Amino acid sequence: MMDEFEAIRPYTDREVPTVMARLFADREFLDILARFRFPKLAGPLGWLLKPLISRKLHKEFAGIHSVDMLQQRIESYVERTIARATDGVTYSGLDGLQAGQSYLFLANHRDIVMDPAFVNYAVFQTGMRTPRIAIGDNLLQRPFVSDLMRLNKSFIVQRSLTGRREKLAAYQLLSAYINHSIRSDGESIWIAQAEGRAKDGDDRTDSAILKMLHMSRKDEAFAETLAALHLTPVSISYEYDPCDQAKARELYTRASTGSYQKTPGEDDASIALGITGYKGRVHVHFGQPVVAPQEDAKQLAYALDQQILSGYRLFPVHYLAYASWDERDPQLAVPQAATLFSSDELERARQEWNRRLQACPVEQRPYLIRQYATPVRNQYRVKAGLPL
Template sequence: MGTFDAIRPYADSEVSAVLARLCNDTEFLDTLTRFRLPKLAGLFGWALRPLVARRLRREVQGIDSVAKLQARIEPYVDRTIERATDGISYSGLEHLHKGRRHLYLANHRDIVMDPAFVNYALYHAGHRTPRIAIGDNLLQRPFVSDLMRLNKSFIVHRSLTGRREKLAAFQLLSAYINQSILQDDESIWIAQAEGRAKDGDDRTDSAILKMFHMSRKDEAFGQVIDELSLVPVSISYEYDPCDLDKARELYTRATTGSYTKAPGEDDRSIAKGITGYKGRVHIAFAAPVRGASDDAKQLAQEIDKCILGNYRLFPVHYLAYAMWEGREPELAVPAANELFGAEELARAQAEWDRRLTACPAEHRPWLVVQYATPVRNQYRIRNARPL
């Protein structure tokens, strides 16, 4: 057994066998049936399952490598983006060198679509797609694990409780990330902190940065970061399909002190994040970090300035900020009508009003904070104020 077999993505030599397994996985076929034929799946799922399996076998026939699988999936990703967004834009790709691998460190709002949009931008710009870090909490079912590992995902063990086990898992993860970039010639995508920033406050966890260094402790921290070619990435959604769910969770935590996920909640969040309306999406790639500080907390602050400063603010963010009790007058944030045209602003106001109306009154402050916080953060940077 290889050192990284427990966490690594599937290799090309394993693709055919895993696809064959998925074509016979009852739970996966039932999930596909519900997704493609929701009105018929309840009563006739048992009869439709063989038809779905036959169609799936045709779709994956001849696929014997990860690259071929991604090429086959790409039209479906394009179609999903067309249906669920008003377009995706990206900037900063000129900072990336096609002959060099990078460590993409991104803010985190959506479980699946964050890395998917980064992949989309890189793929269409002619760059190789990265290996993707995904928490083991999302891989409770075997077919989900198979799907993610087929698509270049590797596993981050978050469910461990023992200190020694956690330390060993981080050590292994650090070694895998370093080997991927420096030896395997494969880029990495990983979120800047564990879990999504449900309140819109994107911050880099210095523990993540320290983890990159764990397997190379005999070298200077800043040197390791420079060699990994760390690229801060800002992922900006005009609208979050899961914003009402996040508002409910934030409200529950604030009023009770805790929040317990219901069975299947992550699955529903994944589905909603993929298919729900997002408006416009922007992906901003910063230049790779050079001359990194040997202080992980200081480096985290510099990365935060980069990610928050490159975040694309849409009209809805300014509309939310204007009604936020936590706004800071000294930042002199302009009103939305000073920055956007009347037609664009009217569309944003209508969509924002619709979301506010759909949100229970007691949850609304937590809906507002999700969209307002990125404005505060960016204008703090513009005004050279502490984050």
């Protein structure tokens, strides 16, 4: 038993029945389910709905005694969510992964829950074991959220610590856990390339995360540690981001006031909108596992960025946004959307893009455009061999 990782690790199989029983009795959790399933009735009839939902959950998940069984049972819910909120999900690069091998999937980060969910779903479909998921403790303010995430193979990244010594100890523990998971347990890991979502569409790997991976293995060279983790870049592309308006508002507020203060429940709202909101098409590309990592963390981050940015799937909306962007790069030969997509596809995208622009306050629109235009600039810079 990994006692040293007790505070951050996901739940084990033997803990599953106890945690599920706790969840199905949690009033806050049942209240959210009631409001999600029966929005009109949840207020006046919540007292009646909650025990009914609890009973249904007990019945539906009876006999689940392991994390794998739970994920198999949840698969149909994930498929239903994908069917409702997307126009289809496609994958590429999975043939570069070997069954039985554990990987450190390092991905661009746009959505709190759906980024790892789509990676999980892809890996699950191939018959490989799903990765353990890194999630910040800032998102686990309520016990039932922590229970839900840790049941689904999430481990905790302690971001809310303020003391330098505590932070250092937390990163040391995190580093040890990730190395232990891949090298000893044979379990893959998903982690975002940087702390927090890329709200401006600029996907960049933070070299501090790569350095953290080496913290617990100082007896090894940096490149040796990273090679043992089978570091694999992943590009997740959403045609439309359900949270794009909220991100534009945050970026505008930061630019005009110098800071941004989240309101209570804002993360919960982002999670809910990210799961249920319309995404259009979604593409997940698995890059080439890094066989011989650079010895320098910044150089390795740059090499990972080249893979992540070139693996990003650009949709018509990205080209439409780029064409209207004030910060277009004159060095880049970016083609017109009309030369790349059919007129029908382009017209649908134009209508949806105009709808989003109209819904966005005028002063915030440059930040909405930037989110969709930046991936175009980044990808064409990589193609042209220009510095990022």
